Amino acid sequence: MTSLLERDQVIDAVTDIAQAMPMSVVPDFLGMPEDCRDRLIEWAVAGLEVGGPPSERVAAAVPLTIELAEYLGALVAERRTVPGSLGHDLLTAADREDVSMEQCPALMIDYFGPSLETTISALGSAIALFSQHPGQWDLLRANPDLAASAFNEVIRLESPLRSFTRVAGRNTEIGGDPLEEGSRVAVLFASANRDERKRDPPDEFDITRENADHVALGYGVHGCAGQGLARLEVSSVLTRLARSVSRLEPAGEPRPVVHSLVRGYASVPVRLHAA
Ligand code: HEM
Structure with missing residues (x-):
């Protein structure tokens, strides 16, 4: 660093x-x-x-x-x-x-x-988002304890794994629609995280909002087994950067990755201004 x-x-x-x-x-x-x-x-x-x-x-x-x-x-x-x-x-x-x-x-x-790619996506998106929202960066710098909430907000808004699938183990229904045993269902984590019935406004980056109930790490018994490590990795980078960098200045268009499941960036050019 x-x-x-x-x-x-x-x-x-x-x-x-x-x-x-x-x-x-x-x-x-x-x-x-x-x-x-x-x-x-x-x-x-x-x-x-x-x-x-x-x-x-x-x-x-x-x-x-x-x-x-x-x-x-x-x-x-x-x-x-x-x-x-x-x-x-x-x-x-x-x-x-x-x-x-x-x-x-x-x-x-x-x-x-x-x-790897999940955490890389979260960190790349975090730096892209903070460079585009200097007010949010100032909030984090003023209160580094917000790093945990910032991690949640980044992966809520830019969910690194957009979707997985599940197979119904028995006949059931979701939202009133029948689902037969053996049917494969796409679980769209990224879409659920921007559900306008739950977030207001859903597309805004706000590290102070209540966001711990996002589903970017999955849910239930198969929820992400590495989430403790991912939280630690992302929040330690953000906390360290917040201490030393007054501004993350965009220095070009971030280039998205092309991938079947992962959302994130292949490149995020920024200039770091030392505090
Ligand atoms: C920000 C980073 C990460 C995100 C967004 C993420 C996201 C997810 C998601 C959505 C699932 C699927 C949950 C489900 O099927 O319901 C999952 C599962 C899993 N993740 Fe992560 N992950 C991250 C980091 C990591 C890391 C760093 C590791 C390992 C070091 C890891 C290991 C796993 C494993 C082993 C599972 C399978 C759990 C199971 O099926 O029981 N993940 N993750």
Whole structure:
């Protein structure tokens, strides 16, 4: 951060901050060896892409997800997870037969898959939104305790995962419409978060509003398993920036990512003005 401020020039908030943060946490946390780290973002993007509806992009992502699965399969088989990490603890749990060794690569994929691009999206959107709303940045600077609410507001307004699907386990109904057992339903988190019956006004960025009941992290038993980490990553970046940066000046149009499930930016050019 200090070196970014010293540069006093236009930075790309996505590559310089949004990607740098989870990349400095998640690989160590999961115990990924150094030899795979330059592939992780690409693998994570592809891992989410294959969850989208059939398209050329989804087809192009398949070989990358196979590569990831093979890498993690070999990592488990060769027991190369870094000691002291979550991945290493998983292998120890398999030794105790709490989980089977065959399940370990899939469990690592499940945890790693949503761990990067989601947080990168939230951080990129946060910096884009604050650069476009300097009044909100001033509020955060005056009261850094608002960082937790700012995280909620960013992912409410710019939900990183727009939609997942669910399959009805039994005949039921939603809002009076019948739903047969086995039907697949799209759950539109991003749309629900801007529901005008619940938010007034829904499209405004306001870090002081009541927003903790958004569904950007899902809901219920399958709610996001990494949300504690994501909150910590995003709010620590915002708190640190708020201490040192008086203004985030837009320095070009943010460029959106093109992805089946993820909303976010591939590039957010900003100039950081040191406080
Ligand atoms: C701002 C960042 C993030 C957002 C917006 C987000 C969003 C979500 C959403 C919408 C779901 C689906 C919930 C459902 O199906 O009802 C989910 C599930 C999940 N997320 Fe996140 N996520 C974020 C960060 C992370 C991180 C950092 C990790 C891991 C380090 C992670 C791991 C998971 C896992 C393992 C699940 C599956 C939980 C289950 O099915 O039981 N997520 N996330």
